[in-house]
Amino acid sequence: MTVQAFNPSDLPQSAANWAVSQRIVGNFAPHAQLVPNLTLALDPGNLLNGTTLTEVNAQSVGPFAPPTSGFRIDRVVVDRNTGAAAIVPGTANSLTPPAIPVGKLPVARVMLLPTTDAVTNDAVVDERSLIDLTAPTQNSVVVRAHRNNVGQNGITNNSWAKVLLTTANINIGNAFNGTTSRFQPSIAGHYLLHAQVMMNCGANGSIYAGLYLNDTNIALCRSLTPMATPTYAATTSVTYMNGTSDYVEMKVLNTIVTDGILDGTPTATFFVATRLA
Incomplete structure (x- = not known):
């Protein structure tokens, strides 16, 4: 048999343990x-x-x-x-x-x-039950918007044009406005953004895809076309949005075609956004 000797130095720790026990057991005790x-x-x-x-x-x-x-x-x-x-x-x-x-x-x-x-x-x-195993609400925001198979005319050379997105097949959180073609979430946080465009920008022309926060460029990508064929450009960014006034728009630029036509196929030209945290 093992006998535990009394050690007065153990008292402070015992008192601390008892105080913690009281804090747990007595929490909101009715x-x-x-x-x-x-x-x-x-x-x-x-x-x-x-x-x-x-x-x-x-x-x-x-x-x-x-x-x-x-x-x-x-x-x-x-x-x-x-x-x-x-x-x-x-x-x-x-x-x-x-x-x-x-x-x-x-x-x-x-x-x-x-x-x-x-x-x-x-x-x-x-009936105190102060721990809830229900998963917390994530305040999800997920958007995927496109032009619903309608091309966009007037993509003038050497001038950024706003992509007029008309349709959102995913709009969790109602952050996309089809009237303004803006992504403007009502929940603050960091957002992952992606923009892709496609058009025929002429032989040896270039096409740019751009993401703009409050009309200021935050990301862009350029694709060069050696031949007059449809060309893709896509860009991605992570940015903080304040949940009130901040908005994001998608823009496109071509370097040669005077009156370019942006492809409206949902898999060719589209915008995606999701809230990370």
């Missing part, structure tokens, strides 16, 4: 007030949201409003971000507690009767 009344006491709590740790002081929730007849089960919840507590009233004479609102975490159920004049511990069911 209980009757020291002098019971129609409110519920919640011990201090803490919430971790990504890299933000929020410490919440002890709270008093209520007062509860007892039913005039029968019974009612109310629910106490805390906000996922702030930890602020609130009451979600139940349905009279229903054993099913009220639904947990979006953005809230459950803390307790409270049984109320017409004769309830104080919330006591025997009327409280602790």
Whole structure:
């Protein structure tokens, strides 16, 4: 048999471990007030949201409003971000507690009767569940836009022309506007952008594909045509967009043809964007 000797130096670590245990076990613990009344006491709590740790002081929730007849089960919840507590009233004479609102975490159920004049511990069911395994919302933005098989005339030589994209077969997040031919997301973040164009720019001519953020070029690509054949040019960029005023447009330039026609085939000329983070 092994005997563990007592070492006074272990006390500080033991005290620290006990403090951590209290922090975990006592997080938003619900209980009757020291002098019971129609409110519920919640011990201090803490919430971790990504890299933000929020410490919440002890709270008093209520007062509860007892039913005039029968019974009612109310629910106490805390906000996922702030930890602020609130009451979600139940349905009279229903054993099913009220639904947990979006953005809230459950803390307790409270049984109320017409004769309830104080919330006591025997009327409280602790249902704290402060960890949610539901995957977080990603706020996805995905766009693929094209000209829907219609060519675009007037691609004048040596002058950048805006590609008038008319159709989005993918528009998750509604960031593409077919009227303005702009990609303008309402969610801030870093975006992966891709533009591809195709046209016959003449023998020994060049075609450029460009991405423009707020009418300033952020990426371009040039393709040279030794023969008068349809030619592709494509460019890609990653850029931050503020989710309000920032917008991206796709442009094209050719160096020879006076009145070029941009190919409108969806697989030849198109724009793609997706939110990375």
